[in-house]
Amino acid sequence: MDKLLRNLMIGLLALVILTPLGLLASGTAFGEWGTDEIKDKLGFVPQGVEKLSSLWNAPLPDYSVPGIDPNIGYIIAAVLGVVICGGVMYLAGKKYIRD
Amino acid sequence: MIPIWIYAGKKLSTLGSRKVPFLALAAAFAFVIMMFNLPVPGGSTGHAVGGAIIGIVLGPWAAVITISVALALQALMFGDGGITTYATNCFNMAVLIPFIGYYAYNFISGKTEITSSRRVIAAAIAGWVSLTAAATWAGFILGLQFILYKDANGLPLYMPYPLSVTVPAMFLEHAFAFSFLEALVTGLIFAYLQRTDPSLFYGEKSESKKSKTKKAAPV
Numbered sequence: 001m002d003k004l005l006r007n008l009m010i011g012l013l014a015l016v017i018l019t020p021l022g023l024l025a026s027g028t029a030f031g032e033w034g035t036d037e038i039k040d041k042l043g044f045v046p047q048g049v050e051k052l053s054s055l056w057n058a059p060l061p062d063y064s065v066p067g068i069d070p071n072i073g074y075i076i077a078a079v080l081g082v083v084i085c086g087g088v089m090y091l092a093g094k095k096y097i098r099d
Numbered sequence: 100m101i102p103i104w105i106y107a108g109k110k111l112s113t114l115g116s117r118k119v120p121f122l123a124l125a126a127a128f129a130f131v132i133m134m135f136n137l138p139v140p141g142g143s144t145g146h147a148v149g150g151a152i153i154g155i156v157l158g159p160w161a162a163v164i165t166i167s168v169a170l171a172l173q174a175l176m177f178g179d180g181g182i183t184t185y186a187t188n189c190f191n192m193a194v195l196i197p198f199i200g201y202y203a204y205n206f207i208s209g210k211t212e213i214t215s216s217r218r219v220i221a222a223a224i225a226g227w228v229s230l231t232a233a234a235t236w237a238g239f240i241l242g243l244q245f246i247l248y249k250d251a252n253g254l255p256l257y258m259p260y261p262l263s264v265t266v267p268a269m270f271l272e273h274a275f276a277f278s279f280l281e282a283l284v285t286g287l288i289f290a291y292l293q294r295t296d297p298s299l300f301y302g303e304k305s306e307s308k309k310s311k312t313k314k315a316a317p318v
Contacts, residue, residue: 058178
Protein backbone atom coordinates (compact mmCIF):
# COMPACT_ATOMS: atom_id res chain seq x y z
CA MET A 1 0.00 0.00 0.00
CA ASP A 2 0.95 3.61 -0.55
CA LYS A 3 3.26 4.69 2.29
CA LEU A 4 1.47 8.02 2.73
CA LEU A 5 -1.91 6.31 3.06
CA ARG A 6 -0.47 3.86 5.58
CA ASN A 7 0.99 6.69 7.69
CA LEU A 8 -2.27 8.65 7.59
CA MET A 9 -4.12 5.54 8.75
CA ILE A 10 -1.66 5.11 11.62
CA GLY A 11 -2.25 8.77 12.54
CA LEU A 12 -6.02 8.23 12.47
CA LEU A 13 -5.67 5.11 14.63
CA ALA A 14 -3.66 7.15 17.17
CA LEU A 15 -6.45 9.75 17.22
CA VAL A 16 -9.04 7.00 17.78
CA ILE A 17 -7.08 5.68 20.77
CA LEU A 18 -6.80 9.23 22.15
CA THR A 19 -10.53 10.06 21.79
CA PRO A 20 -11.28 9.50 25.52
CA LEU A 21 -9.43 12.80 26.05
CA GLY A 22 -12.57 14.32 24.55
CA LEU A 23 -14.54 13.01 27.53
CA LEU A 24 -12.56 15.14 30.01
CA ALA A 25 -14.75 18.09 29.09
CA SER A 26 -17.99 17.37 30.90
CA GLY A 27 -20.31 20.15 29.66
CA THR A 28 -22.45 20.24 26.55
CA ALA A 29 -21.73 22.31 23.45
CA PHE A 30 -23.69 25.58 23.16
CA GLY A 31 -27.17 24.88 21.79
CA GLU A 32 -26.79 21.12 22.01
CA TRP A 33 -28.34 20.67 25.46
CA GLY A 34 -30.59 17.71 26.20
CA THR A 35 -34.12 18.29 27.53
CA ASP A 36 -33.03 17.55 31.14
CA GLU A 37 -30.22 20.12 30.91
CA ILE A 38 -32.55 22.79 29.50
CA LYS A 39 -34.94 22.12 32.38
CA ASP A 40 -32.10 22.67 34.87
CA LYS A 41 -31.14 25.94 33.17
CA LEU A 42 -34.59 27.44 32.54
CA GLY A 43 -36.99 25.59 34.79
CA PHE A 44 -39.02 24.42 31.77
CA VAL A 45 -38.50 22.63 28.47
CA PRO A 46 -39.45 24.66 25.35
CA GLN A 47 -42.48 22.98 23.73
CA GLY A 48 -40.93 22.54 20.30
CA VAL A 49 -37.83 20.91 21.76
CA GLU A 50 -40.02 18.63 23.89
CA LYS A 51 -41.97 17.49 20.81
CA LEU A 52 -38.99 16.97 18.50
CA SER A 53 -36.77 15.27 21.06
CA SER A 54 -38.72 12.02 20.78
CA LEU A 55 -38.55 12.02 16.96
CA TRP A 56 -35.51 9.81 16.86
CA ASN A 57 -33.85 7.48 19.33
CA ALA A 58 -30.19 6.96 18.57
CA PRO A 59 -28.95 3.41 19.22
CA LEU A 60 -25.79 4.65 20.99
CA PRO A 61 -26.63 8.07 22.48
CA ASP A 62 -23.67 10.27 23.50
CA TYR A 63 -21.15 7.81 22.04
CA SER A 64 -21.63 5.37 24.89
CA VAL A 65 -22.17 1.63 24.77
CA PRO A 66 -24.55 0.45 27.50
CA GLY A 67 -22.82 -1.56 30.23
CA ILE A 68 -19.31 -0.72 29.08
CA ASP A 69 -16.76 1.67 30.63
CA PRO A 70 -17.38 5.14 29.09
CA ASN A 71 -13.78 5.47 27.87
CA ILE A 72 -13.82 2.09 26.13
CA GLY A 73 -17.32 2.81 24.82
CA TYR A 74 -16.05 6.10 23.38
CA ILE A 75 -13.24 4.29 21.57
CA ILE A 76 -15.71 1.71 20.24
CA ALA A 77 -17.88 4.59 18.98
CA ALA A 78 -14.82 6.12 17.28
CA VAL A 79 -13.95 2.79 15.62
CA LEU A 80 -17.55 2.43 14.42
CA GLY A 81 -17.42 5.99 13.11
CA VAL A 82 -14.19 5.38 11.23
CA VAL A 83 -15.37 2.08 9.76
CA ILE A 84 -18.81 3.33 8.71
CA CYS A 85 -17.78 6.82 7.47
CA GLY A 86 -14.68 5.45 5.77
CA GLY A 87 -16.58 2.48 4.37
CA VAL A 88 -19.47 4.53 2.98
CA MET A 89 -17.13 7.07 1.38
CA TYR A 90 -14.85 4.36 -0.01
CA LEU A 91 -17.67 2.35 -1.58
CA ALA A 92 -19.40 5.47 -2.93
CA GLY A 93 -16.08 6.69 -4.31
CA LYS A 94 -15.31 3.35 -5.97
CA LYS A 95 -18.77 3.32 -7.54
CA TYR A 96 -19.02 6.89 -8.79
CA ILE A 97 -15.45 8.06 -9.35
CA ARG A 98 -13.98 6.87 -12.61
CA ASP A 99 -10.89 8.12 -14.36
CA MET B 100 -28.79 21.94 1.13
CA ILE B 101 -30.14 19.42 -1.40
CA PRO B 102 -28.94 21.26 -4.56
CA ILE B 103 -25.54 21.78 -2.90
CA TRP B 104 -25.23 18.04 -2.22
CA ILE B 105 -26.23 17.19 -5.80
CA TYR B 106 -23.71 19.61 -7.29
CA ALA B 107 -21.00 18.46 -4.85
CA GLY B 108 -21.69 14.86 -5.84
CA LYS B 109 -21.20 15.76 -9.50
CA LYS B 110 -17.94 17.55 -8.74
CA LEU B 111 -16.81 14.59 -6.65
CA SER B 112 -17.10 12.18 -9.56
CA THR B 113 -14.42 14.13 -11.45
CA LEU B 114 -11.88 13.94 -8.64
CA GLY B 115 -9.97 10.92 -9.95
CA SER B 116 -9.88 7.39 -8.53
CA ARG B 117 -6.55 8.02 -6.78
CA LYS B 118 -8.39 10.23 -4.29
CA VAL B 119 -10.93 7.60 -3.22
CA PRO B 120 -8.98 6.26 -0.19
CA PHE B 121 -8.28 9.86 0.86
CA LEU B 122 -12.01 10.66 0.74
CA ALA B 123 -12.67 7.70 3.02
CA LEU B 124 -9.92 8.86 5.40
CA ALA B 125 -11.30 12.42 5.35
CA ALA B 126 -14.82 11.34 6.37
CA ALA B 127 -13.40 9.12 9.13
CA PHE B 128 -11.07 11.91 10.26
CA ALA B 129 -13.91 14.47 10.44
CA PHE B 130 -15.91 12.04 12.56
CA VAL B 131 -13.07 11.37 14.99
CA ILE B 132 -11.77 14.94 15.34
CA MET B 133 -15.27 16.13 16.35
CA MET B 134 -15.14 13.67 19.28
CA PHE B 135 -12.36 15.73 20.92
CA ASN B 136 -14.46 17.98 23.11
CA LEU B 137 -12.62 20.89 24.67
CA PRO B 138 -13.92 22.59 27.79
CA VAL B 139 -14.21 26.38 28.07
CA PRO B 140 -14.85 28.48 31.19
CA GLY B 141 -18.58 28.58 31.93
CA GLY B 142 -19.17 24.86 31.55
CA SER B 143 -19.64 24.73 27.80
CA THR B 144 -17.66 22.57 25.39
CA GLY B 145 -16.89 22.52 21.71
CA HIS B 146 -14.69 20.91 19.12
CA ALA B 147 -12.73 21.34 15.91
CA VAL B 148 -14.23 20.04 12.64
CA GLY B 149 -11.28 19.46 10.34
CA GLY B 150 -13.23 21.09 7.52
CA ALA B 151 -10.52 23.52 6.45
CA ILE B 152 -7.83 20.91 5.89
CA ILE B 153 -10.24 18.62 4.01
CA GLY B 154 -11.27 21.57 1.83
CA ILE B 155 -7.64 22.48 1.13
CA VAL B 156 -6.47 18.94 0.36
CA LEU B 157 -9.45 17.41 -1.46
CA GLY B 158 -11.22 20.58 -2.54
CA PRO B 159 -14.25 22.24 -0.93
CA TRP B 160 -16.82 20.22 -2.92
CA ALA B 161 -15.37 16.90 -1.81
CA ALA B 162 -15.36 18.26 1.75
CA VAL B 163 -19.12 18.95 1.49
CA ILE B 164 -19.78 15.25 0.91
CA THR B 165 -17.25 13.76 3.35
CA ILE B 166 -18.25 16.00 6.28
CA SER B 167 -21.97 15.49 5.54
CA VAL B 168 -21.40 11.73 5.80
CA ALA B 169 -19.70 12.14 9.20
CA LEU B 170 -22.52 14.43 10.45
CA ALA B 171 -25.18 11.96 9.26
CA LEU B 172 -23.63 9.11 11.23
CA GLN B 173 -23.32 11.31 14.33
CA ALA B 174 -27.00 12.21 14.17
CA LEU B 175 -28.44 8.80 13.29
CA MET B 176 -26.34 6.53 15.43
CA PHE B 177 -25.05 8.63 18.32
CA GLY B 178 -27.82 11.20 18.79
CA ASP B 179 -25.32 14.04 18.31
CA GLY B 180 -26.06 17.17 16.28
CA GLY B 181 -29.56 16.04 15.45
CA ILE B 182 -31.90 15.00 12.66
CA THR B 183 -34.00 18.16 12.42
CA THR B 184 -30.84 20.29 12.51
CA TYR B 185 -28.99 18.17 9.97
CA ALA B 186 -29.27 20.50 6.96
CA THR B 187 -28.25 23.57 8.99
CA ASN B 188 -25.36 21.72 10.56
CA CYS B 189 -24.22 20.57 7.13
CA PHE B 190 -24.40 24.11 5.79
CA ASN B 191 -22.30 25.40 8.69
CA MET B 192 -19.74 22.63 9.00
CA ALA B 193 -19.70 20.94 5.59
CA VAL B 194 -20.11 24.04 3.38
CA LEU B 195 -19.04 27.22 5.20
CA ILE B 196 -15.94 25.75 6.86
CA PRO B 197 -14.34 24.09 3.82
CA PHE B 198 -15.19 26.94 1.43
CA ILE B 199 -14.04 29.72 3.76
CA GLY B 200 -11.00 27.61 4.67
CA TYR B 201 -10.11 26.88 1.05
CA TYR B 202 -10.44 30.49 -0.13
CA ALA B 203 -8.68 31.94 2.92
CA TYR B 204 -5.80 29.53 2.35
CA ASN B 205 -5.57 30.44 -1.33
CA PHE B 206 -5.83 34.15 -0.61
CA ILE B 207 -2.98 34.09 1.93
CA SER B 208 -0.87 31.69 -0.13
CA GLY B 209 -1.00 33.95 -3.15
CA LYS B 210 1.29 32.81 -5.92
CA THR B 211 3.81 31.07 -3.65
CA GLU B 212 5.12 27.61 -4.54
CA ILE B 213 3.09 24.69 -3.23
CA THR B 214 6.10 23.77 -1.05
CA SER B 215 6.37 27.25 0.45
CA SER B 216 6.36 27.52 4.25
CA ARG B 217 4.02 30.50 3.92
CA ARG B 218 1.35 27.99 2.92
CA VAL B 219 1.60 26.23 6.29
CA ILE B 220 0.79 29.53 7.99
CA ALA B 221 -1.94 30.15 5.43
CA ALA B 222 -3.50 26.76 6.20
CA ALA B 223 -3.41 27.36 9.97
CA ILE B 224 -4.98 30.81 9.62
CA ALA B 225 -7.58 29.34 7.25
CA GLY B 226 -8.43 26.81 9.97
CA TRP B 227 -8.93 29.53 12.57
CA VAL B 228 -10.91 31.88 10.29
CA SER B 229 -13.19 29.19 8.85
CA LEU B 230 -14.26 27.66 12.16
CA THR B 231 -14.72 31.05 13.83
CA ALA B 232 -16.81 32.39 10.94
CA ALA B 233 -18.98 29.27 10.67
CA ALA B 234 -19.54 29.17 14.45
CA THR B 235 -20.54 32.84 14.49
CA TRP B 236 -23.02 32.16 11.70
CA ALA B 237 -24.37 29.20 13.69
CA GLY B 238 -24.79 31.54 16.67
CA PHE B 239 -26.74 33.96 14.45
CA ILE B 240 -29.03 31.14 13.27
CA LEU B 241 -29.62 29.99 16.86
CA GLY B 242 -30.54 33.53 17.91
CA LEU B 243 -32.83 33.90 14.89
CA GLN B 244 -34.69 30.80 16.04
CA PHE B 245 -35.37 32.57 19.34
CA ILE B 246 -36.93 35.52 17.48
CA LEU B 247 -38.95 33.45 15.00
CA TYR B 248 -40.37 30.65 17.12
CA LYS B 249 -42.41 31.34 20.24
CA ASP B 250 -45.47 29.53 21.61
CA ALA B 251 -48.85 31.16 22.41
CA ASN B 252 -47.57 32.31 25.81
CA GLY B 253 -44.53 33.98 24.32
CA LEU B 254 -42.21 31.28 25.62
CA PRO B 255 -39.50 30.09 23.25
CA LEU B 256 -40.40 27.00 21.22
CA TYR B 257 -36.79 25.95 20.67
CA MET B 258 -33.85 28.24 21.42
CA PRO B 259 -34.28 29.98 24.78
CA TYR B 260 -31.55 32.64 24.29
CA PRO B 261 -31.61 35.78 22.09
CA LEU B 262 -29.04 36.89 19.49
CA SER B 263 -27.26 39.00 22.13
CA VAL B 264 -26.34 35.75 23.88
CA THR B 265 -26.01 33.24 21.06
CA VAL B 266 -23.70 35.22 18.75
CA PRO B 267 -21.13 36.28 21.38
CA ALA B 268 -21.24 32.81 22.97
CA MET B 269 -20.50 31.02 19.73
CA PHE B 270 -18.00 33.62 18.51
CA LEU B 271 -15.99 33.93 21.72
CA GLU B 272 -15.68 30.25 22.60
CA HIS B 273 -14.49 29.46 19.09
CA ALA B 274 -12.30 32.51 18.52
CA PHE B 275 -10.42 31.97 21.79
CA ALA B 276 -10.46 28.19 22.09
CA PHE B 277 -11.75 25.69 19.55
CA SER B 278 -10.49 27.54 16.46
CA PHE B 279 -6.93 27.32 17.79
CA LEU B 280 -7.24 23.54 17.78
CA GLU B 281 -8.63 23.74 14.24
CA ALA B 282 -5.66 25.94 13.24
CA LEU B 283 -3.18 23.52 14.82
CA VAL B 284 -4.72 20.46 13.18
CA THR B 285 -4.93 22.21 9.80
CA GLY B 286 -1.33 23.47 9.95
CA LEU B 287 0.15 20.15 11.12
CA ILE B 288 -1.60 17.98 8.55
CA PHE B 289 -0.85 20.50 5.82
CA ALA B 290 2.87 20.57 6.71
CA TYR B 291 3.02 16.77 6.73
CA LEU B 292 1.30 16.35 3.35
CA GLN B 293 3.33 19.19 1.84
CA ARG B 294 6.56 17.40 2.76
CA THR B 295 5.32 13.97 1.72
CA ASP B 296 3.37 14.47 -1.49
CA PRO B 297 2.46 18.03 -2.52
CA SER B 298 0.91 16.69 -5.74
CA LEU B 299 -1.98 15.45 -3.63
CA PHE B 300 -3.39 18.94 -3.04
CA TYR B 301 -6.55 20.01 -4.84
CA GLY B 302 -5.70 21.82 -8.05
CA GLU B 303 -2.13 20.46 -8.22
CA LYS B 304 -1.11 18.24 -11.12
CA SER B 305 -0.31 14.70 -10.04
CA GLU B 306 3.28 13.44 -10.32
CA SER B 307 2.37 10.84 -12.92
CA LYS B 308 0.81 13.45 -15.20
CA LYS B 309 3.84 15.70 -14.77
CA SER B 310 6.31 12.95 -15.64
CA LYS B 311 4.21 11.99 -18.66
CA THR B 312 4.35 15.52 -20.04
CA LYS B 313 8.09 15.59 -19.41
CA LYS B 314 8.57 12.37 -21.36
CA ALA B 315 6.46 13.68 -24.21
CA ALA B 316 8.56 16.82 -24.51
CA PRO B 317 11.43 16.62 -27.00
CA VAL B 318 14.81 16.30 -25.31
